[in-house]
Amino acid sequence: MPCPEVSFFKEVATTIEHANKYLNLPKSVIDRLTTPRRSLIVSVPVKMDDGRIEFFKGYRVQYDFARGPAKGGIRYHPRVNLDEITALAALMTLKCAVVDIPFGGAKGGVECDPTVMSRDEIERLTRRYAYEIAILIGPETDIPAPDVYTDEQIMAWVMDTYSMMKGYPVPGIVTGKPVSLGGSLGRTKATSAGLVTTVLETLKHLNIPLEGLTVTVLGFGKVGYHAARILHDKGARVIGLADSKGAIYNPQGLDIDAVSLHKNTTGALSGFKESEDLSVNELLTIECDCLIPAALEGQINAKNVGGIKTRIMAEGANNPATLEADRVLKEKGVFLLPGVLANAGGVVVSYFEWVQDLQRFFWNESEIDTRLQSIMKKAFKEVLDISLEKQVDMRTAATVLGVKRVAEAVMIRGLYP
Numbered sequence: 001m002p003c004p005e006v007s008f009f010k011e012v013a014t015t016i017e018h019a020n021k022y023l024n025l026p027k028s029v030i031d032r033l034t035t036p037r038r039s040l041i042v043s044v045p046v047k048m049d050d051g052r053i054e055f056f057k058g059y060r061v062q063y064d065f066a067r068g069p070a071k072g073g074i075r076y077h078p079r080v081n082l083d084e085i086t087a088l089a090a091l092m093t094l095k096c097a098v099v100d101i102p103f104g105g106a107k108g109g110v111e112c113d114p115t116v117m118s119r120d121e122i123e124r125l126t127r128r129y130a131y132e133i134a135i136l137i138g139p140e141t142d143i144p145a146p147d148v149y150t151d152e153q154i155m156a157w158v159m160d161t162y163s164m165m166k167g168y169p170v171p172g173i174v175t176g177k178p179v180s181l182g183g184s185l186g187r188t189k190a191t192s193a194g195l196v197t198t199v200l201e202t203l204k205h206l207n208i209p210l211e212g213l214t215v216t217v218l219g220f221g222k223v224g225y226h227a228a229r230i231l232h233d234k235g236a237r238v239i240g241l242a243d244s245k246g247a248i249y250n251p252q253g254l255d256i257d258a259v260s261l262h263k264n265t266t267g268a269l270s271g272f273k274e275s276e277d278l279s280v281n282e283l284l285t286i287e288c289d290c291l292i293p294a295a296l297e298g299q300i301n302a303k304n305v306g307g308i309k310t311r312i313m314a315e316g317a318n319n320p321a322t323l324e325a326d327r328v329l330k331e332k333g334v335f336l337l338p339g340v341l342a343n344a345g346g347v348v349v350s351y352f353e354w355v356q357d358l359q360r361f362f363w364n365e366s367e368i369d370t371r372l373q374s375i376m377k378k379a380f381k382e383v384l385d386i387s388l389e390k391q392v393d394m395r396t397a398a399t400v401l402g403v404k405r406v407a408e409a410v411m412i413r414g415l416y417p
Contacts, residue, residue, distance in 0.1 A: 008297060009087040011323050016090070019399040022390050029407050033093075036086050037104075038062040042132035044110060046125045049118050056125060060108040060133040062142055063089035066409035069140055070106035071096060071347060073147030073176075074129075074154070076122075077296075080109035084297075091318050092347070094402030095340040099379045101351045106142050108133060114149045126154050130161040137162070139172030139358070145350050146176040148221075148296065152188075156181055172357035175350035184353035185365040187346075190372060191316070192226030194345015197376040198337050199231070199290060199314050205384060206335060208289065208311070216240035216288040216310070218280065219295030220259075220269060223316040223343065227292055229256045236290075240283045241269055244295070247283035248275035284308050293320035300325045308332070315339035330393055338395040340402060341383055348375050 013034040020030050044056040059082055062070040072092040085107045093105025110129055114122055136142055146155055155177040162173045171182030179185060186193070203210055213236040217228045220243045228238045237253040245268045248254065254275060262272045270277045284291075284300075285307035293299050294316030300308070305325040313329060314337040315321070321329065321336075329336055349372055356362045363371075387397035 006322065007083050007087075008319070009083050009090065012087045012090045012319065014323065015395070015399050016094075016403055019396060019403045022392065022396070022400050023404055023407070025403070025407050029410055032410055033064070033403060033406060034090075036061050036063045036089060037065060038136070039082065039086065040133060040136055041082065042129070044125060044129045044132060046121060046128060048121055056110050056112045056129075058108070058110040058129045058132060059085045060136055060142070061085045061089040061106060062136060063105040063107075064093040064406060065104040066406055066413060067097060067104055068102035069104065070142040071103035071145070071350065072106035072108065072142075073145045074108040074110075074150050074158075075147035076110050076112050076114045076125075076149040076154075078111065078113045080111040085109050087297075088318055091340055093406060094399060095344045095347060097402040097405040098340050098383065098398050099344045099348055099375055100405065101348060101375075103143075103347070103351065106144075107147075108144055109147070122154070123157055126157040127161045130158040131165070134162055134165055137173065139170060139354070143172065143350070143354055144174050145346070152176055152178045152183060155183075172354055175353040176346075177353075182353075182357045184349055184356055184368060185363070186368040186372070187349050187353060188222065189226040189230070190349035191223050191343050191346035192230055193369065194348060194372060194376045195223070195227050195292070195314055195316050195337075195342045196230045196234070197345070197373050198342045198380050199312065200234075201377060201380045201384075202312055202314075202335060202337060206311070211235045212237055213290060214239050214288040215290045215292065216242075216283060216286065217316075218242045218283075218291070218293045218299060218320075219317065220263060221294070223346075224292070224294035225256070225260060227294060227316055228254075229260075231290075232256045239288060240278075240286060242280045242283055242295075243269050246270040247278045247280050248272050249278050249283055249286060250275040280304075281307070290314060292316050295320070298322050300329075302328075305329065308334070310334060313337065314342045316343050318343065326395065336394050338398045341379055341394070341398045344379065345372055345376060348372055 040060045042058045044058045089107035096103040155174040177183040287309040290312040291310040297319045300321040302324045305328045383398045
């Protein structure tokens with residue numbers, strides 16, 4: 001998370017306003033793009049296993065509909081708040097525009113700690129939250145998906161709850177659900193696969209060989225694990241991994257599947273026998289070719305950015321670098337792949353899943369992977385072209401592209417009445 005005194009949404013809005021230096025859009029359009037369309041705060045009462053009733057606070061922000069239905073994940077985390085959800089919804093708006101899929105942006109979440117809740121408690125929380133936000137969501141209006149501490153089971157409960165309210169199955173209400181309920185093949189690793197595609201395109205651009213590329217990954221959840229495994233399988237050397245409890249390091253490279261087994265057994269990365277235990281900040285000071293922050297926003301900040309020694313940073317998380325950290329990384333000459341580009345593979349395959357659900361016609365995994373790579377390569381080239389043309393960093397270039405596309409839709413549609 002960003003420092004408490006810094007608004008995450010303000011940082012995102014500042015990035016959008018900065019991009020307008022290269023677009024010269026009317027103030028009314030920029031005001032529209034820095035103002036969420038609709039925000040919902042709900043109370044989520046849940047009967048806990050011990051019989052008491054606990055009240056949680058839930059959110060759903062629909063940021064923009066100019067290019068299509070709102071799209072965005074649902075996260076369960078103790079630090080969820082309206083500012084964070086609004087910022088993430090704004091980033092989703094830009095992300096969908098950067099990869100040119102016909103969605104607007106949304107985000108949702110519940111302020112809770114799912115790590116101390118039973119599966120039954122999480123199910124009751126999910127079903128009540130889904131009921132409360134059902135006044136906003138729908139397959140043609142706003143389509144949720146998994147995010148931090150949510151998964152395909154939780155999406156199945158959201159789908160079932162919404163379908164019960166409608167009286168018939170509505171598989172298109174969520175993406176990231178089980179394949180048996182209309183989920184898409186390839187969705188689980190889609191964010192990581194898209195991220196790796198942008199890294200490979202970056203290596204071509206910078207003329208850096210993949211074989212032996214040293215990689216450090218912060219976060220070993222869905223995105224971090226799959227990114228590390230895919231890069232390892234392609235010949236890169238993953239030398240460092242971190243989770244919320246600590247980090248491990250091996251200059252010769254880590255066996256990703258063995259690390260995963262260790263974490264699943266012990267609950268942490270620390271203690272893996274073929275590595276050295278470090279703190280996360282210590283790991284950040286170790287030189288690598290590619291750093292992948294893949295946990296929460298703000299993990300690269302003013303306190304630790306000074307020690308970073310990397311050539312490429314690919315954001316697996318949404319805005320893992322604060323504005324101050326971003327400035328320092330630019331000064332260091334780091335080639336940065338911003339989250340609105342690098343981690344867009346998840347929403348691209350979510351779009352594929354939504355399309356398949358609406359058509360009731362499903363594709364094989366090879367076709368999905370081919371389509372994903374095509375979209376990610378095209379988006380990378382478009383962002384890189386802007387970066388080179390305007391002599392700006394990749395984050396600014398991606399924001400310029402996203403803002404331009406949303407602004408075009410806003411201006412063409414006009415203001416009603």
